[in-house]
Amino acid sequence: MSTIAEHTVGHVHRDDIGSRLGMWLFLFTELVLFGGMFLVYAVYRFTYQHEFHVAAKELNTSVGALNTIILLTSSLTIVLSIIAIRKNNKFLSVFFQISTMVLAFGFLVNKYFEWNIKIHHGIFPGSETLLGKGNGEIIFFGLYYVMTGLHALHVIIGVLLIEVMAGYTIKGRINSTNYVRLEAAGLYWHLVDIIWIFLFPLFYLIT
Amino acid sequence: MNGEHLESTVEHKPTYGIYILVWLVLMMLTGVTVAVAGINFGNITVATALTIAIIKSYLVLTFFMHLKTETATFKIFVGVALLFLLISIALLFSDYSFL
Numbered sequence: 561m562s563t564i565a566e567h568t569v570g571h572v573h574r575d576d577i578g579s580r581l582g583m584w585l586f587l588f589t590e591l592v593l594f595g596g597m598f599l600v601y602a603v604y605r606f607t608y609q610h611e612f613h614v615a616a617k618e619l620n621t622s623v624g625a626l627n628t629i630i631l632l633t634s635s636l637t638i639v640l641s642i643i644a645i646r647k648n649n650k651f652l653s654v655f656f657q658i659s660t661m662v663l664a665f666g667f668l669v670n671k672y673f674e675w676n677i678k679i680h681h682g683i684f685p686g687s688e689t690l691l692g693k694g695n696g697e698i699i700f701f702g703l704y705y706v707m708t709g710l711h712a713l714h715v716i717i718g719v720l721l722i723e724v725m726a727g728y729t730i731k732g733r734i735n736s737t738n739y740v741r742l743e744a745a746g747l748y749w750h751l752v753d754i755i756w757i758f759l760f761p762l763f764y765l766i767t
Numbered sequence: 768m769n770g771e772h773l774e775s776t777v778e779h780k781p782t783y784g785i786y787i788l789v790w791l792v793l794m795m796l797t798g799v800t801v802a803v804a805g806i807n808f809g810n811i812t813v814a815t816a817l818t819i820a821i822i823k824s825y826l827v828l829t830f831f832m833h834l835k836t837e838t839a840t841f842k843i844f845v846g847v848a849l850l851f852l853l854i855s856i857a858l859l860f861s862d863y864s865f866l
Contacts, residue, residue: 599856636790
């Protein structure tokens with residue numbers, strides 16, 4: 561079976577550079593999506609400086625820092641999975657991809673508990689407790705839920721993507737000579753990481 | 768195997784070491800951000816946090832996202848995208864003069 565694949569691969573047109581460039585173009589649309597939200601954040605952060613500081617005290621810095629460590633490590637494991645497949649080490653590549661998914665799952669579990677505690681304290685969009693606070697705090701938590709929520713959605717999409725890539729790697733569709741799909745998934749995952757790099761200090765570290 | 772395949776596969780010998788090193792630096796910078804956040808620098812606090820975040824993003828873009836080994840086209844594309852983001856930030860701040 562492998563001999564058939566070797567014979568056909570030479571005839572299939574493939575443009576890895578074009579594929580990666582396409583992925584980058586998509587990432588730019590993500591940059592605009594999150595960039596716009598960061599702009600909204602900037603305006604209200606300066607308009608309601610004091611209230612943002614007070615509101616941020618509600619957030620747990622340790623959970624935020626832990627999630628930063630988890631996400632940075634998952635970025636490392638996904639890049640190592642690409643190196644492993646380039647070295648033709650299928651087992652190690654799949655292992656690193658699964659590690660990335662496990663770390664991402666840990667991130668989401670943390671996020672779940674974090675949001676859960678907030679909601680138990682009555683802090684969620686439209687709640688009486690929150691509406692009783694000042695405008696700045698309402699906006700802070702609105703932005704907090706929308707931005708970390710949209711980011712968490714990207715984490716979920718990233719996990720699904722990597723899951724598909726792990727399947728491809730096991731089946732051999734991603735291999736040492738054809739790994740551009742894994743690279744694209746990796747690029748997406750790193751973007752998710754970069755967004756968190758900015759979310760973390762802006763929401764958790766402003767007390 | 769035609770040239771197109773070779774172009775992307777034989778760029779350089781892949782090694783794990785550099786990525787682990789970058790990861791260690793990223794961890795260190797995270798530690799610095801958390802530690803610095805406890806100290807009140809006044810207005811510089813935000814600037815410090817953002818500077819560290821920008822350094823971290825640069826490392827992720829250059830090494831993890833392989834911009835270092837990509838062609839000039841990629842670097843120009845990213846540069847243009849960031850330039851437009853910068854323009855929107857600049858225009859916004861010209862509208863809301865906070866300082």
